[in-house]
Every structure is written in C-alpha cells, then in structure tokens.
Amino acid sequence: MKLFNSYINTFKGLSKEAWMLSIVMLINRSGSMVLPFLGVYMTDHLKFSLENAGIVLSFYGIGSVLGSWLGGYLTDKFGEYYIQTWSLFLSAPIFLIIPFFPSVEMMAVLIFLQSTISDTFRPANSVAITKYARPENLTKAFSLNRMAVNLGFSIGPALGGVLSGISYNFLFVFNFIGALVAGIIYVIFFRKRNKIFREKKKSETTEVIKKTGKSPYKDYPFLLYSFLCTVFAICFFQFFNTIPLFYKDVAKLSQSTIGFILGYSGFIIVLLEMPLVSIAERTLKIPQILFLGAVLAGLSYLMLVFGSNILWLIISMTVLCVAEIWALPFMSTVTALRSENGNKGAYMGVNGIAFSFSFIITPFLGTYVVSRFGFDSLWYGSFVVLAISAVLLYIIVKKMLPAK
Known part of the structure; x- marks a missing residue:
C-alpha cells in the first residue's frame, strides 16, 4: 500500500x-x-x-x-x-x-x-x-x-x-x-x-508582448546540444530497427517472443517513468541525469555482446528503458528552460528536428554496419559513441543552464 x-x-x-x-x-x-x-x-x-x-x-x-x-x-x-x-x-x-x-x-x-x-x-x-x-x-x-x-x-x-x-x-x-x-x-x-x-x-505590457527572444539557429551552444540529442537518438532508436533483427537472427527468437520483449519495454516505461523521474529530480542535477541516461543506453547495447539468452535480453531492455526515462524527458526540459516566451515553438521545433533526423539515418546506418561488420561491431560502436556523448552532454548542459 x-x-x-x-x-x-x-x-x-x-x-x-x-x-x-x-x-x-x-x-x-x-x-x-x-x-x-x-x-x-x-x-x-x-x-x-x-x-x-x-x-x-x-x-x-x-x-x-x-x-x-x-x-x-x-x-x-x-x-x-x-x-x-x-x-x-x-x-x-x-x-x-x-x-x-x-x-x-x-x-x-x-x-x-x-x-x-x-x-x-x-x-x-x-x-x-x-x-x-x-x-x-x-x-x-x-x-x-x-x-x-x-x-x-x-x-x-x-x-x-x-x-x-x-x-x-x-x-x-x-x-x-x-x-x-x-x-x-x-x-x-x-x-x-x-x-x-x-x-x-493582451493585458500584459507591450514590452513583454513584443519580446521574441534569440533565434535557436543563432544559439550555438543549443545547436551543439541538439546535435548531441541527434547522436543519442540515432543510437537509441535502433530499438525499432536493428534490435528486432538481432533478436531474430542472433538470439533466434520467435516473432511472438520479440513482440513480448518490445511490449515489455512499453510496460516498464509506463510503470517506472514517473517514480524514476521524481527520484532523479530530488537527488541529481539535470547534467548528471543526462550523463547517466546516455551511459546506461550505451551499457544496454554493450550487454548484447556478452549474451543472447532471453533473461539477459530482458535485463538489457530494462537498462535501456531506464536510460530512456532519464534522457528523453530531461532533454525536453533543457530545451524548454533554454527558450523564452517568444521563441518556445522555434526551440521545440529544433529539438523535434534533432530527433526526426534519426528516423532517416538510423535504419540505413544500423543495417549498413551490421551487414558489413556484424552486430558486435554495432554494439561496441554504440557504446563508445554514447559514452562520448554522455560526457559532452554533461559539459554543454552544465554551461547552458543557470547554476542553482
């Protein structure tokens, strides 16, 4: 209770x-x-x-x-x-x-x-x-x-x-x-x-109404941050592309079992997102949360190098879900905090573009790496890229957000 x-x-x-x-x-x-x-x-x-x-x-x-x-x-x-x-x-x-x-x-x-x-x-x-x-x-x-x-x-x-x-x-x-x-x-x-x-x-002062704020396309720290969000998304959204292929070709799972694991991920996120976000907000700062989110995503892929039995795959997927919970909502929060009253739409649009690019790149890049170098190379590469991104996200977000 x-x-x-x-x-x-x-x-x-x-x-x-x-x-x-x-x-x-x-x-x-x-x-x-x-x-x-x-x-x-x-x-x-x-x-x-x-x-x-x-x-x-x-x-x-x-x-x-x-x-x-x-x-x-x-x-x-x-x-x-x-x-x-x-x-x-x-x-x-x-x-x-x-x-x-x-x-x-x-x-x-x-x-x-x-x-x-x-x-x-x-x-x-x-x-x-x-x-x-x-x-x-x-x-x-x-x-x-x-x-x-x-x-x-x-x-x-x-x-x-x-x-x-x-x-x-x-x-x-x-x-x-x-x-x-x-x-x-x-x-x-x-x-x-x-x-x-x-x-x-309309009842507010004209000065406030006319305030439009800086364009996100001239906010170079934010553009770098958005690029790092794209890099994270390219790695993360293998969830929809190469991970199901890995389950089928390497782990030899049936379609129903693959569906079970993917459905399990949605259930875990719905169950744990709010409590984990609440814990993170109370105990950590946003740069630290994003760092952990990116590192955990990398670790979830690295785990796939060392085994493919069903229990191990579920543990790996659980780690990836926690990574998602500690990355994606806080990435939106950073964008909202960086924007101002007159340019929130433009900032949110750039943040959306950062993730939309991954829908174009991820399917082709992931399958290309697998076909040329194999799944292990993809998982090792994803871990390295996400680890580097974690460090850069920590640095840039710490500079972007006002110290409390």
Missing part, C-alpha cells in the same frame, strides 16, 4: 491541462497503427520491393524533419492551440486517402504529407506543456506526456495486428478515427482556456 501511495504521489502537482494534453496524446497515438505495419503493408499487400518500401519510409523521416521545423515556426506565429487543432484535423482525412493511391510515387507523396502535418503537432504540444505546467513540475509533465505516447504505441500496434489480419484498410480507418476524436476532445477542453490565456496576454 505504501508503495502504491508513493507511486500516486509522483503525479501530484500536475495540472488538469497537463493531464488532458496527455489524454489527447494517448488517443492520437493509440490510433497511430499504420506506421508499424506500413512496411509490411507495402511489401505484402501492395507488392512493393524492399528497396521501394525503404524509399517510401525515408519520405516519412523527411516529412518528420520538415513538420518539426514548420510546427515550431507556426506555433510562435499563431499559437500552440491552433497548430495542434489543425494538425489533428488535417492529418485525419489523409489516412483515408492513402489506400486509394497504391503506386510508389503517390505513397511517397502522401506519407511525406502525412508525416509533415502530423509532426507539426509535436512542437506545439511541447509548448502547450510548458504553458500549462508549473515550472517545478515541468519534467513531470513531459514525462506524463511520454507515458501517454508509450501507452498509445503499446495499444496501437496490438490493435493494429488484429485489424490488419482482417483487412489493412481497417488500419487507415482507425487512424482517421483516432486523430479525429483526439482533435474533437482537444478543442472542447482547450478552446475556452486558450481564449482566457490570450486575453491575459
């Missing part, structure tokens, strides 16, 4: 708005079941070659980069409420259109368009979190939002597996429904709150 109460206490202090932003994210991500099955849909149903399927998937990454930049720019210009609303409502119908254009060229165009529109949502959502969360609960609010993302990605693929067994068209229909329902709930809850917030802003 004490353990349960302690867990519940980690959520205290979070505003209703922070909870609702996470609920909207949960609904939206639970409906996002096309992406995990997109490669299978193209090769199995549309009979695309692996090369052509890879080209289409790369357009998703390119659209994600553009969407992150565009979302940051438009959020600073029009406000996060309107960008989140339009992103949800415009992305919904595209899901219904995709099945009617089964050529490689049109699939690439539509997936690019879809990811561009969908990913304008991310910087706007991050700005909304900074807007409605209390400063002392900022990292918790980001963590709650990430919990919603992870829970949504656990529900979505599981439901998608059932639906795709009936018909792939059901995937696109449920993606449409998920985005539409998320948009409706978001507008109902935040429309009045946004109006009140805008009226409050």
Whole structure:
C-alpha cells in the first residue's frame, strides 16, 4: 500500500491541462497503427520491393524533419492551440486517402504529407506543456506526456495486428478515427482556456508582448546540444530497427517472443517513468541525469555482446528503458528552460528536428554496419559513441543552464 501511495504521489502537482494534453496524446497515438505495419503493408499487400518500401519510409523521416521545423515556426506565429487543432484535423482525412493511391510515387507523396502535418503537432504540444505546467513540475509533465505516447504505441500496434489480419484498410480507418476524436476532445477542453490565456496576454505590457527572444539557429551552444540529442537518438532508436533483427537472427527468437520483449519495454516505461523521474529530480542535477541516461543506453547495447539468452535480453531492455526515462524527458526540459516566451515553438521545433533526423539515418546506418561488420561491431560502436556523448552532454548542459 505504501508503495502504491508513493507511486500516486509522483503525479501530484500536475495540472488538469497537463493531464488532458496527455489524454489527447494517448488517443492520437493509440490510433497511430499504420506506421508499424506500413512496411509490411507495402511489401505484402501492395507488392512493393524492399528497396521501394525503404524509399517510401525515408519520405516519412523527411516529412518528420520538415513538420518539426514548420510546427515550431507556426506555433510562435499563431499559437500552440491552433497548430495542434489543425494538425489533428488535417492529418485525419489523409489516412483515408492513402489506400486509394497504391503506386510508389503517390505513397511517397502522401506519407511525406502525412508525416509533415502530423509532426507539426509535436512542437506545439511541447509548448502547450510548458504553458500549462508549473515550472517545478515541468519534467513531470513531459514525462506524463511520454507515458501517454508509450501507452498509445503499446495499444496501437496490438490493435493494429488484429485489424490488419482482417483487412489493412481497417488500419487507415482507425487512424482517421483516432486523430479525429483526439482533435474533437482537444478543442472542447482547450478552446475556452486558450481564449482566457490570450486575453491575459493582451493585458500584459507591450514590452513583454513584443519580446521574441534569440533565434535557436543563432544559439550555438543549443545547436551543439541538439546535435548531441541527434547522436543519442540515432543510437537509441535502433530499438525499432536493428534490435528486432538481432533478436531474430542472433538470439533466434520467435516473432511472438520479440513482440513480448518490445511490449515489455512499453510496460516498464509506463510503470517506472514517473517514480524514476521524481527520484532523479530530488537527488541529481539535470547534467548528471543526462550523463547517466546516455551511459546506461550505451551499457544496454554493450550487454548484447556478452549474451543472447532471453533473461539477459530482458535485463538489457530494462537498462535501456531506464536510460530512456532519464534522457528523453530531461532533454525536453533543457530545451524548454533554454527558450523564452517568444521563441518556445522555434526551440521545440529544433529539438523535434534533432530527433526526426534519426528516423532517416538510423535504419540505413544500423543495417549498413551490421551487414558489413556484424552486430558486435554495432554494439561496441554504440557504446563508445554514447559514452562520448554522455560526457559532452554533461559539459554543454552544465554551461547552458543557470547554476542553482
């Protein structure tokens, strides 16, 4: 009972708005079941070659980069409420259109368009979190939002597996429904709150309203920090690409067992993220937390060199989950703390771009290293790169954030 109460206490202090932003994210991500099955849909149903399927998937990454930049720019210009609303409502119908254009060229165009529109949502959502969360609960609010993302990605693929067994068209229909329902709930809850917030802003002094802050593209320490976030993400997001290949080809696991381990990771994050974030905030400073997160990620990959039995793989995945918990939400917090009132969208956009680049680079780089040098070289290399990144993150973040 004490353990349960302690867990519940980690959520205290979070505003209703922070909870609702996470609920909207949960609904939206639970409906996002096309992406995990997109490669299978193209090769199995549309009979695309692996090369052509890879080209289409790369357009998703390119659209994600553009969407992150565009979302940051438009959020600073029009406000996060309107960008989140339009992103949800415009992305919904595209899901219904995709099945009617089964050529490689049109699939690439539509997936690019879809990811561009969908990913304008991310910087706007991050700005909304900074807007409605209390400063002392900022990292918790980001963590709650990430919990919603992870829970949504656990529900979505599981439901998608059932639906795709009936018909792939059901995937696109449920993606449409998920985005539409998320948009409706978001507008109902935040429309009045946004109006009140805008009226409050109008009552502030002209000097405050006109303050735009420095461009993140001229903030060179922040750009270096964002580059290090990209390096971390390139290594970390092997989770979606080379790790399942390692489980299949080296560990000789069945598809169901691979699914169990990947599902386990989502469960661990949902269960442990808030308590671990709370512990880290009480006992460590942000540079130290990011250092530990990057080092633990490297160690989780290094462990794969020394064994591939199921228990060892679960331990390695657990370490990687803790690394994720102590890295990703605090990376968002650093970005929020570095930004100012007039440029939060631009800063969040750059942070989103840093991670979006990894969606383009990771699949090709990981498989290239494995095909040329083997899995062990990839794991050793990932450990070395993450260890160096950990040191550099510690140094740059310590200089970027004001001393307390």
